[in-house]
Amino acid sequence: MSHDVMSHQTAATHKIKEDQAMRSSTKGFFRVITVCLGLAWTCRISADITSCHIQQTVNGTLEIYRQDQLIGQLIPALFEPNWRYCSASSKWEFSRELIKKSKAKQFSRFKTASGTLIDLTSFATVRESNKLEAQFSMTSPRQLKLLSLHVEFVIPSELWKGALFITPSASGKLPLQLGSGIKLFSGKVQRFTFRHPVFGTLTFQFPQPTHVLLQDDRKWGKTFTLRMGRVDNSPFQWQANRPFSVQFFLQTSAPLEFSRQSIKKMKEDSEWIKLPVTSLDISPGSALDFTNAPWFHAPAGKFGRVILTPSGHFAFANNPRRPIRFYGINLCFSAQYLTHSEAENLAHRIRRLGYNSVRFHHYEGMLVKRDLGKSMELLPEPLDKLDYLFAQLKKQGIYMTTDLYVSRPVPAGEIWPELEGKAARQRINFKLAVPVNEHAFQNWKQFTANLLNHVNPYTQLRYADDPALAWLVMINEGSIENYLREISSHPQLHRDWQAAWNRWLKKRYSSKRSWKEAWQNASPSLNGSPWKGDLQFPSSQRSRLRGQIATDFARFLYETEHTIFQRMHQFIRDELHCQALLSNRNGWANWIAIQKVAHNFDYVDDHFYIDHPHFLERKWRLPSQCRALDPIRHLTIGGIKSSFLKIIGKPLTISEFNYSAPGPFRAIGGPLTSALASIQDWDIIWRFAYSHNRDAVIQPRPLSYFNLASDPLNQGSDRIATALFLTHTVKPAPTSCLLQLPDSDFQQKHVSPWASPVPSWANIVWYSRIVTTYQKVKPSPQRSTPELIDWTAERKNTRFLGQFIRSMKDRGLLSPGNQTNLQQGIFHLPTEQILINSSNGVFMIQTPVAWTGAAPAATPITGELATAEFHDSWATLYLLARDWKPLKQSKRILISFLTDLVCTGMETIGDKHNIVLKWGKLPYLIRRNRATLTLSGITPGSWKLYAVDTTGKRIQELPIATSSGKLTLSLTNVIEDRGILYFELIRE
Numbered sequence: 001m002s003h004d005v006m007s008h009q010t011a012a013t014h015k016i017k018e019d020q021a022m023r024s025s026t027k028g029f030f031r032v033i034t035v036c037l038g039l040a041w042t043c044r045i046s047a048d049i050t051s052c053h054i055q056q057t058v059n060g061t062l063e064i065y066r067q068d069q070l071i072g073q074l075i076p077a078l079f080e081p082n083w084r085y086c087s088a089s090s091k092w093e094f095s096r097e098l099i100k101k102s103k104a105k106q107f108s109r110f111k112t113a114s115g116t117l118i119d120l121t122s123f124a125t126v127r128e129s130n131k132l133e134a135q136f137s138m139t140s141p142r143q144l145k146l147l148s149l150h151v152e153f154v155i156p157s158e159l160w161k162g163a164l165f166i167t168p169s170a171s172g173k174l175p176l177q178l179g180s181g182i183k184l185f186s187g188k189v190q191r192f193t194f195r196h197p198v199f200g201t202l203t204f205q206f207p208q209p210t211h212v213l214l215q216d217d218r219k220w221g222k223t224f225t226l227r228m229g230r231v232d233n234s235p236f237q238w239q240a241n242r243p244f245s246v247q248f249f250l251q252t253s254a255p256l257e258f259s260r261q262s263i264k265k266m267k268e269d270s271e272w273i274k275l276p277v278t279s280l281d282i283s284p285g286s287a288l289d290f291t292n293a294p295w296f297h298a299p300a301g302k303f304g305r306v307i308l309t310p311s312g313h314f315a316f317a318n319n320p321r322r323p324i325r326f327y328g329i330n331l332c333f334s335a336q337y338l339t340h341s342e343a344e345n346l347a348h349r350i351r352r353l354g355y356n357s358v359r360f361h362h363y364e365g366m367l368v369k370r371d372l373g374k375s376m377e378l379l380p381e382p383l384d385k386l387d388y389l390f391a392q393l394k395k396q397g398i399y400m401t402t403d404l405y406v407s408r409p410v411p412a413g414e415i416w417p418e419l420e421g422k423a424a425r426q427r428i429n430f431k432l433a434v435p436v437n438e439h440a441f442q443n444w445k446q447f448t449a450n451l452l453n454h455v456n457p458y459t460q461l462r463y464a465d466d467p468a469l470a471w472l473v474m475i476n477e478g479s480i481e482n483y484l485r486e487i488s489s490h491p492q493l494h495r496d497w498q499a500a501w502n503r504w505l506k507k508r509y510s511s512k513r514s515w516k517e518a519w520q521n522a523s524p525s526l527n528g529s530p531w532k533g534d535l536q537f538p539s540s541q542r543s544r545l546r547g548q549i550a551t552d553f554a555r556f557l558y559e560t561e562h563t564i565f566q567r568m569h570q571f572i573r574d575e576l577h578c579q580a581l582l583s584n585r586n587g588w589a590n591w592i593a594i595q596k597v598a599h600n601f602d603y604v605d606d607h608f609y610i611d612h613p614h615f616l617e618r619k620w621r622l623p624s625q626c627r628a629l630d631p632i633r634h635l636t637i638g639g640i641k642s643s644f645l646k647i648i649g650k651p652l653t654i655s656e657f658n659y660s661a662p663g664p665f666r667a668i669g670g671p672l673t674s675a676l677a678s679i680q681d682w683d684i685i686w687r688f689a690y691s692h693n694r695d696a697v698i699q700p701r702p703l704s705y706f707n708l709a710s711d712p713l714n715q716g717s718d719r720i721a722t723a724l725f726l727t728h729t730v731k732p733a734p735t736s737c738l739l740q741l742p743d744s745d746f747q748q749k750h751v752s753p754w755a756s757p758v759p760s761w762a763n764i765v766w767y768s769r770i771v772t773t774y775q776k777v778k779p780s781p782q783r784s785t786p787e788l789i790d791w792t793a794e795r796k797n798t799r800f801l802g803q804f805i806r807s808m809k810d811r812g813l814l815s816p817g818n819q820t821n822l823q824q825g826i827f828h829l830p831t832e833q834i835l836i837n838s839s840n841g842v843f844m845i846q847t848p849v850a851w852t853g854a855a856p857a858a859t860p861i862t863g864e865l866a867t868a869e870f871h872d873s874w875a876t877l878y879l880l881a882r883d884w885k886p887l888k889q890s891k892r893i894l895i896s897f898l899t900d901l902v903c904t905g906m907e908t909i910g911d912k913h914n915i916v917l918k919w920g921k922l923p924y925l926i927r928r929n930r931a932t933l934t935l936s937g938i939t940p941g942s943w944k945l946y947a948v949d950t951t952g953k954r955i956q957e958l959p960i961a962t963s964s965g966k967l968t969l970s971l972t973n974v975i976e977d978r979g980i981l982y983f984e985l986i987r988e
Contacts, residue, residue: 150229200253286952301467328357481589522547593753611663670721
């Protein structure tokens with residue numbers, strides 16, 4: 001699985017802080033909030049009177065919201081020598097005891113980089129209708145040498161740029177773009193004000209003069225920061241057990257609401273209603289049965305193998321001119337090892353759910369022997385179960401993929417024969433061993449051969465020959481960059497990588513002299529010499545490398561990955577004679593210096609997650625934490641980064657994605673992902689995952705992070721997602737951009753080899769298809785599409801997207817009525833099928849066969865065919881023509897009304913389930929809501945509306961109001977004292 005990454009007065013300060021923050025996927029919110037509102041002060045929009053909500057979190061920070069949009073955080077923090085950063089947000093130590101102890105005051109702890117636990121007491125209360133009193137007190141049990149000790153007010157730059165800051169002695173404007181200096185103000189004050197054209201004023205009032213430092217962080221992140229406290233940046237000693245406090249009043253121009261996070265146990269009440277789910281199956285012929293969807297044929301392989309087209313898509317060998325798409329699910333662990341009758345039932349269910357592909361994942365652990373020396377050998381009984389499931393899926397027209405290494409337990413003794421006893425039986429990071437250890441590569445080859453040479457008795461074909469096994473990834477999430485830091489902690493792995501590094505350098509440089517000349521101005525200095533074979537392997541120093549050392553190290557990593565893929569490719573093609581399409585490097589890091597190896601793949605694959613859990617005590621154990629941000633309000637939309645990995649002439653697939661539970665906005669994840677994938681013209685999406693265990697395949701189980709089988713909400717989200725993507729009803733962007741990425745001359749172009757390919761204008765993905773190349777492309781006056789863009793020259797140009805939009809308007813590619821407004825965060829796509837309005841949280845898709853809308857309560861969604869408004873809380877609603885005709889002509893329409901879903905007895909902290917302590921039990925609970933839905937222009941007739949359960953069975957007929965050719969539906973997701981997700985609208 002992939003991990004979301006986050007990214008603070010010298011370059012060293014910020015880089016260190018960024019590196020630390022990136023280790024946490026749920027802290028430091030603003031490293032990922034790329035809200036492109038860009039409100040210029042010159043707009044002179046008067047502040048609205050919407051109340052300002054301040055929430056005190058259990059980690060002792062304060063979060064400030066306007067209209068459910070996170071606009072700032074107050075975070076206690078410090079810097080140790082070498083600008084090692086920690087804060088109550090990034091290094092919070094979870095403690096049930098302190099949470100339960102907290103009442104009016106919040107008690108918490110956070111850990112410094114040197115390992116000291118800092119005690120934090122935070123207090124906040126509303127003194128007047130618009131005035132908050134706050135105090136933060138930190139204490140260290142031992143003396144610490146520090147550079148800064150403070151409370152920081154962190155605000156997202158895209159929201160606040162252009163706003164004013166005012167002190168008694170000076171004032172200024174938060175810059176629209178990063179300038180040459182990062183320090184905007186420093187000095188002692190008793191009053192500091194921010195004035196924003198929409199948010200109004202926020203004024204800090206201190207009881208005595210307090211040193212503050214206002215800084216522009218955009219060289220390293222996407223924030224401005226106001227530090228308050230000991231911030232003069234000169235070293236000092238913080239004495240043990242001597243509290244350090246920062247106290248102030250925060251006054252706002254809007255009324256204040258204040259709340260404290262606390263533990264909540266979910267139950268049926270005025271906000272939540274039970275959702276009965278007694279079966280996972282879909283009733284044949286029901287509105288939820290997609291068996292006869294137009295994208296299906298059977299069996300898989302009916303039209304030959306899946307092949308590549310010259311335009312960079314997939315097609316079938318017997319119909320090469322017609323591009324095809326797939327939308328599938330992952331099956332993990334015991335969910336793949338079923339009895340024959342269970343396998344038959346699951347295959348039917350997967351087709352009825354509309355999926356035409358399955359990815360077998362984490363399958364090897366139950367498939368192979370555990371004895372030392374036998375980790376490549378397949379066990380007959382589980383192999384038979386896997387064979388039968390494969391055959392049943394093939395029979396239903398479902399195409400399959402897998403990775404040739406995921407999590408197979410390989411003992412260290414199989415890789416390093418000299419190891420004995422306990423050391424030989426220990427598991428190692430096999431992914432790191434394969435590129436540099438021949439024993440590991442041979443182990444990979446042997447398992448691959450055993451699997452692909454196996455003849456499935458139920459298909460009578462080797463897996464290598466079966467067209468239903470269409471794609472293979474060499475090693476799941478095997479990018480070397482993902483694990484560099486681990487190498488130094490394992491003696492054998494470190495030895496192998498150091499040897500490979502020294503061999504490579506010795507081969508690259510003709511002599512010791514030429515090597516020294518090349519590295520003479522590089523840094524840092526590494527001990528040893530390639531000619532002695534003992535030059536230090538800089539796995540833990542990668543971010544500090546400069547000059548030719550950085551270039552060489554990046555080139556070494558690239559060539560190592562390139563070589564191992566070529567060896568794997570040759571083995572599968574020439575020795576196993578398998579024609580499945582091949583790829584690698586499907587998450588997480590995608591440094592430009594190494595990502596170019598994907599030019600050798602048949603297709604490019606990636607992973608992304610929204611609200612991936614961050615584990616607070618132990619990995620993959622509760623409690624866990626997620627950001628739980630509205631992806632429309634904050635533009636934290638998954639897959640944008642993935643768009644910049646597509647290589648010209650090659651398909652792009654996503655073999656893992658999820659808007660994970662318990663994220664309260666996850667219902668929008670399916671349509672959002674399909675919308676982006678369609679606009680960018682991707683080729684396959686696999687949701688992660690349907691289930692991780694057999695029990696959850698057989699019967700309903702309580703909610704978990706990723707499993708669709710245990711999350712009716714995400715199942716509902718995927719019903720519209722499959723239809724949008726597989727029917728091609730959402731049109732691709734009308735133009736494409738070819739991004740010319742740097743090949744190797746990073747020093748000359750002043751580009752870090754570790755840079756991400758994602759530019760500052762990433763939201764171009766809503767207006768143009770993105771393809772990249774590392775090969776030299778000459779500009780041509782005849783070139784109309786794709787438009788060639790010099791990524792190196794333009795990557796940091798914050799005006800680029802606005803210029804691109806104006807160019808589209810000049811060329812007639814955006815209509816005069818197009819609502820795009822970058823300053824207000826409105827993205828109206830060129831086809832005008834999709835609207836994203838981050839200022840009010842509205843998202844809408846309208847196509848001939850489907851309509852989707854999402855919004856907060858009391859915020860109308862207005863479309864040509866339909867308008868909707870939710871009355872009680874945020875929700876998403878969709879319409880889908882179940883006869884696959886245009887909605888205006890359809891006689892059968894599926895309506896889904898999705899809010900939020902939890903379990904009975906689930907214990908959470910935060911009103912958006914930010915922290916989960918217990919998952920709870922069945923029945924599920926959904927958030928109550930009402931909606932008014934009006935349909936315009938549909939075919940007149942006798943219409944009936946039914947509430948439908950999760951199997952598709954009709955429960956009750958509901959009233960419809962008809963007036964002036966419009967249907968008005970007053971929907972509620974509570975029918976007969978039970979929750980409802982679906983409705984069926986039919987014309988007789």
